[in-house]
Amino acid sequence: MNTLNDQQLDELQKDLDAIRDEVVADLGERDANHIRGMVRLHRKLEVAGRVMMPFGFIPPVFLAATASLGLAKILENMEIGHNVMHGQYDWMNDPSLNSQTYEWDTACSSESWRRTHNFEHHTYTNVIGKDRDYGYAVLRLSDDEAWRPRHTFQILNYAVLSILFQWGVALHELEAEKLSYGKSHLKEKRPFLRVAAKKAGRQAFKDYVFFPALTLPVAPIVVAGNAGANLIRNLWSSTVIFCGHFTQDAETFTEEQAEGESKGHWYLRQLTGSSNFTGGKWLHIMSGHLSFQIEHHVFPDLPAHRYPEISEKVQAVCRKHGIHYNTGSFGKQYSTVLKRILRYSLPERFTQRPAVA
């Protein structure tokens, strides 16, 4: 981790707070129009997907329907749900865009996600042992964790995690790894399991029971298309999220490093623990602007479509303080993710330490 002294950290905090204040002062109709436009687009894509799906016995229609529904789910999860639940649009005072009441279209209940993601992950970003998003307790992604034989084929675990991503996220709060070490008990998890089962059940019901039953003679096609849409969404969201924190140069921290830290230190940790990827407008929108993961982690509750326009300023702040701003093309960043997963599947003595630590 870059070392800055206390005075430099204070300065860093002031610089970043200034960027934030400027955006907050300027919030208004433009932001409202953006999110409402996204919601409108989501409705169009979802309605189109659901309506076309029963005609999926015509192959091009099947592709169009699956793609439309898949895109709808991606847009809803990333640019709408994720960002709304971060409180980015609470200032609009619109009950349908309120962080505490929004319920998104994925197996994980919003309630659970607000605890594990909004609170845990965003407070303890990349702190090994505290940020349970780090490797999702399945993957070893740094030397901070000791190698075990089961890590050898973790690339396969990664593939399974990506395919079933929404279910992995839904059960995240179960802390299965702690259960298996006997550190916690299933009994304590009962209230969580009840809520999780209800939400997950609803998600499965609509895609695999309700809509297929509604279109009975072609039910298998509808099941296949809906599964396809979920798969597209799972692969994409998993990939975006892995590119946000598990690239080669994304740093990790120990619990001691994060203990009793100042706001400036927290900012520094967010800056160095996250990574961006570059691309066009729609790539950013489809990733919920998590392509600007650095900006997102520094300002999780500013409307995400503002990240591209403040990115220059954040980079200038990084340059000023000599902080590495981790970015690159989508392809480059993703390849370093894969390399990282592979590297840490082997014990330390087989791998050299990464060039930048």
Added chain:
Amino acid sequence: MLAKLTPSKAAHWLGRQLLNRDDPAAFFDPLTTAINPMWVQQYTPARVERITAETADTKTFELKPAHRWGGFKAGQHVNVRIDIDGVRRTRTFSLSSPPARWHREGRVTLTIKRLPGGRVTNWLHDELKTGDVIGLTEAFGDFSIPEDKKPVLFIAGGSGITPILSQLETMALENYPGPITLLYYVRTQNNVIGKEKLDALHSRYPAFSLNIITTDEGSAPRYLNDQDLDSISDLTAREIFLCGPKGLMDLASDKLRQRGLNDEQLHSTFFAPPAPAQLSSSATGGEVTFSTSHLTVDSKGDANLLEIAEAAGLTPQHGCRMGICHQCTCTKTSGTVVNRLTGQVSGAGSESVQLCISIPQGPVALEV
């Protein structure tokens, strides 16, 4: 179509299953409102059909709400919902037209005075145009005409006349037996709201006597005085309705109580922030826990929960910020709060509180 779907239990269940929301129809709002803003389901839409100037700073907005709107009783108010610079704002206004008109033509009116510095009233005056669609909630309030047909005295000041206009017209239509007296205090003759309507009512409805008193036209200010009340026959037998600025309402209720009228006979309604009850500030303040947001902050003095939440960087739902609209209601799970308007202290357990008028007394936990 969807617009006809009443939110039944089945619709609610299906909404949760398929769309992750209680109201399935509102899921389609972003699409349908792009075609026609009157199809919105999240709230009751109302189209502005006519705007007329009453005085230099007061306008009457004639609205046509969607059919499903539940109607109202004379003297009730409604929350108006508009978006200004991307922010949804809610304000409470009295309905100035009689319910009969809503039944006959499906139209209602709001008579709104421009408040100095008021964000919403000025926006309504300057930006709202005929053809625009605004949001309404169901009507509420219990400033209602007596059912037992007792004689009535209305005391109104300035724009406090608006709910009374609705009541007077309704009483005229029902042939309410009377006597009915209106004491209406305005600064100058130019500030009389609903002048034509009042004159017309006065000439066609013999039970109704009208007394418009200007406060600022003489050499000295002319406020409500004892002669005004002396002139009312069998005053103590009347039901009395007060609506106007705080000074007038306080003065009138003091004088009426002195004359032996009891509180059951006095009805008042707010159209400006009501007077806060006296609180001893030493007893207020405390640690406030916002459980959903995982945040605990300390508060001092008589800051209300909404202010405390906002100072902590949270943005809870709210509307009027003065205890009227109930937009800010949420669940207090533990601790005691005092109601700023009534001075009443809550229980210690779980209950609904209005953030904007609740002041902590010691540690409080909220589901925010």
